[in-house]
Amino acid sequence: MSDKRCRIRPRGAGPFLVVDLYNALLGAFGPQEWWPADGPFEVMVGAILTQNTAWTNVEPAVAALKEKGLLTPRALAGAPLAEIETAIRSSGYYRQKAGRLRELSAWLLSEWGGDLRLTFQEPTLRLRTKLLAINGIGPETADSILLYAAGKPVFVIDAYTVRILGRVGLTEHTDYGCLQRLFERNLPLDIDIYREYHALLVLLGKDFCRRRPEKSNCCACPVGSRCETGLLAAV
DNA sequence: GGCCAGGTCAAAG
DNA sequence: CTTTGACATGGC
Structure with missing residues (x-):
């Protein structure tokens, strides 16, 4: 898949930054310290x-x-x-x-x-x-x-991630490789950040996106709908 | 009772 | 190459 097809969508004053979302999530929810397992x-x-x-x-x-x-x-x-x-x-x-x-x-x-x-x-x-x-x-x-x-610097994409990126207007791509490169290109090569970011996206998907006035897939509903919240609006 | 969950694979179209 | 169905339990 060529990088051209992975381009992110401009939004407002400029391209929305992957790191902004990370900072917003970390600030709102704090460190999650995934993965919950013994070894x-x-x-x-x-x-x-x-x-x-x-x-x-x-x-x-x-x-x-x-x-x-x-x-x-x-x-x-x-x-x-x-x-x-x-x-x-x-x-x-x-x-x-x-x-x-x-x-x-x-x-x-x-x-x-x-x-x-x-x-x-x-x-x-x-x-x-x-x-x-x-x-x-x-x-x-x-x-x-x-x-x-294994502790390797590889970014994990899941269904929540796809929905949330679409919801915040960052990209509408759903291709795994595209989204993975999007994160890996825009973040420091840091295992802890990769781990934390993915955990935060899952938390947002579960706890945040579930509090929705509409039906399913809150993260995919249009900007400006009642799903809009302080957290996402700030990003 | 219906909908959904931290996907993946094989079979159709 | 894209779409669809199967896989299965438990919580809300």
Whole structure:
């Protein structure tokens, strides 16, 4: 995808700045300190379990896995599918996700003996490509793993991000790569900022955009509607 | 009871 | 190449 097609839309006096939104969100909500997990492998597991699923449904699933001692690549790779399914049932799509978790674990085991330190020594792009090759790991899951588990400077795009950018008039593009480059071009190369920014966008999407007078997709409704608020208006 | 959630993949059109 | 359906539970 050429950069030309990723151009952001001018708004008012000039292009709206990605960093302005970050500062506004950080000022309004404070640091979120994502990802809520106990160690990198738990981040990876959570990244799969939370696919199109509320985090409140993921928590019991992670707890059950932990209870059964299944939160290591070796244990998960060797566990019966039925046992994994039972443990993660609350997270929804549990049959799909059980298979995905086990496939991911088997891969980590065979490539690096389950040692994530070794896994994360892999060059970022190379690791990203390998993650994407696993069935059930798409761009958002791969990048969440890279950013929050591996500590690589990769910006995560999710459905909230797409809606919010459209809502604030920054861009109407929805293409993952376009939006990712938009953030990465306009931010300092800083893992903590990437982590914090994505967390804040999710918070805005959940708590803020849900308080809406209209129906769904508040973040996509027209500027000037009743959805307009102090926070977004200030940006 | 309906709508939605921190997506992804495969099958159609 | 773009659109659509399947996957599934739990909270509001």
